[in-house]
Amino acid sequence: MQPVETSVVDALRDGDEETFRRLVKEYGPSMLRVARMYVSSRAVAEEVVQEAWLAVVNGIGAFEGRSSLKTWIFRILTNIAKTRGQREGRSIPFSAVVGDESEPAVDPERFLGEDSRFPGHWAAPPRGWGPEDRLLAAETMAVVEDAIAALPASQAIVITMRDVEGFDAEEARNALDISETNQRVLLHRARSKVRQALEDYLG
């Protein structure tokens, strides 16, 4: 464990409220958003987060620092969220093998065919998205939010951890207990679809 982390873990073991509050502020919003991907409502997601924190303080005595505290907390969270989602009759994310079933990043129709002079090159190339204020408008953000909500759960969870909450690849795959390749394939599919939704809207 990093020295800083050791002191955080020790403080938590001692029941230090300020440390707990700080951790809740730091990880709480991400936990809520991730939990929401597994369960049916915001209210249930809040219950999952509460249950996860109880499991964290109850388990902190046994925390050995083999992963980072953050990874450990999110492992607990996703396990609880998964169980809860299952009980609600939702399908379990990451239960299916990430196959190589064809899911192209871009509609194949947008590329030139094999009989053209430049097969596989853009027939309908993407263009710039224009001014910043349009990109940052609330409507554009709603497009991103809706596109993520429309993704299969595993893709939604990975893009949320990586691109919304800023986990690095290693943190995300450890918290979710998935392989490096699966993490990357799911991220790729998710980002490609969100990009497409933005292009449809802005293009």
Next chain:
Amino acid sequence: MKLFRRDMACRELVEVITDYLEGTMPARDRRRLERHLTACDGCTAYLEQMRETISLTGRLREKDVPPELEDRLLAAFRGWKS
């Protein structure tokens, strides 16, 4: 140009762009991709759109948990402590 160093097609680039952005691409493929970018406005725009997509997605991040949830968590923590 030799056959085995064929230029990357745009259709291929859009499938490996995440590997490229993640830095998990072998150096040779990376050079091939970058060589393609220098000559292709469509793919340059695509890469830029991908970067903008990532940065916009990051703006969804919320900074706070709802205060009543925070209160509930703190109450639970105090209960656990005692």
